[in-house]
Amino acid sequence: FIEPHTHPDLCAQMYSWIDISGFSHQTSVEVMDALRKSVSQVPKGEWIFAFGYDPVIFRELTGLTREELDRISPENPIAVMTQSMHTLFVNSLALSEAGIDESSEPARFGGEYVRDETGRLTGKIEESPAMRPFLRFFDDSLETRSYNLSRQYDRYKSVGITTIGSAGLFFRDIETVALYQNETKADRLRIRNAVYLRHMDIDKHNLPAFSSNNVFGVSGVKLWYDGSPYTGTMLLDQPYLNNELTS
Structure with missing residues (x-):
């Protein structure tokens, strides 16, 4: 999948x-x-x-x-x-x-x-x-991130997912791209991963030359202008729902 x-x-x-x-x-x-x-x-x-x-x-x-x-x-x-x-x-x-x-x-x-x-x-x-x-207060060490990422890839594989699109990175963006690349090179993350960086991350970094192959690559940029219907931050012509959750 x-x-x-x-x-x-x-x-x-x-x-x-x-x-x-x-x-x-x-x-x-x-x-x-x-x-x-x-x-x-x-x-x-x-x-x-x-x-x-x-x-x-x-x-x-x-x-x-x-x-x-x-x-x-x-x-x-x-x-x-x-x-x-x-x-x-x-x-x-x-x-x-x-x-x-x-x-x-x-x-x-x-x-x-x-x-x-x-x-x-x-x-x-x-x-x-x-x-x-x-x-910023949770454990964000490289060792912990590598371990947690490996477990998450196992979750993808357990339900038959072989290819993912990473729609924006939210924790240490460029370091995370490097982590993805290194883990893929070491053959520890056996899932194809197409990464889309957020536009503000592209703007604020001089991106290193991340190599791309059929398993991993930075494939594009993520752009968006609003939020979610579930927290009331999405721009809609008509309300998704009128309740405490979406207001």
Whole structure:
């Protein structure tokens, strides 16, 4: 099979986080129980990352609030990523650790620190430009990335996927391209990978001469102008849905 739009770098990292997805849990109660149980097992002060929160599958799940996450994780900064990867929910400790206060704005256009009607941060973080201050706290060493990437390629192979299109890189972009290339040369990643770099990454780097072959190559540039229907950032003529999730 061919998967033309996927994110091996994101999947490799986030599948190493606490799993609260609809693929592993049958009800919203199971999701929240799994989150609370995992938090209780983490030493005080350590960052907690969870992935797969999915109000699309579990309609009774609502957007997590800063106050709710403060109650769930009173002694640890916590960041909960939705399955769509377009929204992150964080608690007060995470905001503080990331250096985000009530006057902060994302350093780059295209993200938002969501606020309530009084202007107070709700803990909802929309789109990658606003998420970056929080995502720098997980283990991003080369050894860990190589291990996680190998596991992600195994997931592709386990369901018969032999070719992927990497639609933009989000963690250490140029280093990740080099990692893909080196792992492919070493014959550890036996899947064809066509990489499309984001336009801002092309602009800010002098790209090294990455060689291309029938297994790996930088194939083009990813361009986009809006976000996702699942977090309310996609530009549409008519609303996809009118509810808390998409507003």
